[in-house]
């Protein structure tokens with residue numbers, strides 16, 4: 001399943017040169033994007049980068065200033081929201097407080113004129129899907145936040161849309177419930193075969209649920225790819241820094257053999273694969289950096305002093321200051337029971353990592 005690698009695959013959604021302006025302000029800037037059937041697609045980016053605007057244009061609640069949006073090969077320019085095979089689940093859930101859970105879920109079906117028996121069967125089906133069980137006769141104020149989230153999801157799935165838009169659907173849930181619900185969402189997405197587009201500012205959530213992630217910045221998509229490549233092969237300092245933790249060191253690159261050497265400071269030259277020259281940023285993820293008492297046999301080995309330790313249970317992050325003043329973080333997985341810290345504040349340590357762990361990013 002990788003239709004984005006298949007030039008012949010038909011997209012479900014296609015943005016062509018889409019710009020959205022609010023007065024003088026450009027919220028979306030000449031954006032091109034294809035989303036394929038059955039994808040779980042995540043839009044990720046900081047507040048104000050245009051994620052919601054993009055979703056609202058898909059749903060038909062905003063019209064592009066320029067460019068076209070096609071769904072299933074059809075231009076959406078003159079198609080109102082209720083005529084699109086699209087449903088949107090809002091951040092606020094927007095449930096009717098005076099209606100029961102069942103009636104909330106049935107609302108759209110009833111308005112569409114579906115007859116009572118079919119409606120009941122469909123409501124039962126989606127309630128089972130989101131595990132709402134015996135809550136059908138309760139009102140929204142008589143159920144928990146997590147359950148309200150399920151009702152909203154059930155309601156948005158009831159009409160079996162081709163495309164479901166989810167704007168921060170799990171934003172109101174606590175961390176544990178949120179993580180559980182992520183897996184349920186993935187399961188529902190898979191069993192229904194609905195294309196999901198989710199907006200989130202939580203990078204871990206995007207990486208967990210999505211088949212592909214688009215990282216946005218100021219109305220543009222800066223990288224779109226599978227989560228593994230977004231994380232392991234970010235195309236810019238912006239993406240590397242936005243997704244996960246990363247060490248960033250500025251320096252000058254020169255070609256050496258088949259790889260690159262980046263001179264970061266006097267006596268600190270770091271290697272990476274690929275080609276680059278001139279001013280660059282050298283990046284390495286903390287979990288790819290090992291920490292030891294002795295010089296490691298890795299292509300990159302630097303000595304420094306522990307200045308900070310973060311113990312996270314499953315892992316620990318050591319902040320190590322090099323003689324040049326740079327601070328490099330090394331994260332170690334605590335795979336065995338940790339009785340005491342492997343290293344302490346002020347300890348002199350070595351950091352090491354391979355050449356393939358290093359990334360050279362243009363500034």
Ligand code: ATP
Pocket residue numbers: 022025027045046047048049050051052053054201
């Ligand atoms: P958040 O994560 O905070 O929800 P977002 O990435 O979803 O942010 P949008 O809501 O799409 O961002 O907004 C993008 C930009 O467009 C923001 O700077 C916002 O102020 C602006 N904007 C959105 N809607 C309007 C509007 N109706 N009129 C004027 N400006 C708007």
